[in-house]
Amino acid sequence: MKTASENAARTIHTAACLIIGDETKDTNSHCFAKWCFDLGIRRHRADVSQPSSPLTLLAKLTFHPAPLTSHDDITYQSIAKAFGLPLVLHQQAFELMKKLSRQHPGQPNFRWDEDSPALRAKLRMVEIPTDPSRSLAEQAVFPCEDAWVPVAIVNGNVHILPGVPKLFEKLLQGLTPRILPRLSDPRGKGIVRVSISTPMPESAIAAYLTELAARVQSRGVKVGSYPRWGKTRNTVTLVGRDQEFLNSIAPEVAQAVNGKVVQTEGEDDDESEKDKDKEEEDAAKEGKAEAKPHEADKRK
Secondary structure, three states: OOOHHHHHHOOEOEEOEEEOOHHHHHHHHHHHHHHHHHHOOEEOOOEEOOOOOHHHHHHHHOOOOOOEEEEOOOHHHHHHHHHOOOEEEOHHHHHHHHHHOOOOOOOOOOOOOOOOHHHHHHHHOOEEEOOOOOOHHHOEEOOOOOOOOOEEEEOOOEEEEEOOHHHHHHHHHHHHHHHHHHEOOHHHOOOEEEEEEEOOOHHHHHHHHHHHHHHHHHHOOEEEEEOOOOOOOEEEEEEEOOHHHHHHHHHHHHHHOOOEEEOOOOOOOOHHHHHHHHHHHHHHHHHHHHHHHHHHHHHO
């Protein structure tokens, strides 16, 4: 097994993601897949599991140069156990938490300097697996200035992100400048993707996609399927380097999944869906506009 320092310096050509907790499975898996594609990283299957077996978790995470996990409230403990590391309060993360966190309406009497179950719960969120022989700066980074949540880095290559989808995506994008210099194929040079929009659920086309993936594997083509929650259409992707071959099989795939080739995901969503999304966006903007005078009054 390579040392943490060796792992941290390795060139990245593949990545794996372990999504812990079913509630974030598809959202974070999709986000991770798109991030890998945009950077030219070959993605290995995103697993969904509870980290009940640290040895199994360790085996899954240490194979790839840049594995990531999307965590719940027991992930730090499980990964610390897997690598034989203590959990240590990250003081910088704790100070940022106090600075950037808003008072929860359900905890009006909460105090940062007073022991309580609520405080202990918050502390667990910034107690990270820590190797005392390595610099703390190598074991936790803060990709976004407006977020107190760190990305913990264990063994030089296991990146632990929060499971909340919006925060997961934000921190993942924030990691990009750190990852880019280590890529073997930056920005996926030469990689082509064809997207097919389909109204069919993933379960209905799984057998066909499995057969298709086996059939085109020798041509270097990866087949993906991504549910779009809350939408009427899902996305099937064909990824490879041979544009002509991808274009030649796209019509067959579109017919098999009762769909059509699209340039951008969501371009053929139902008009009613688009109208609803616009209404929600407009309502959110109006809400922000109405909130500004109120906030000014509070400052007075």
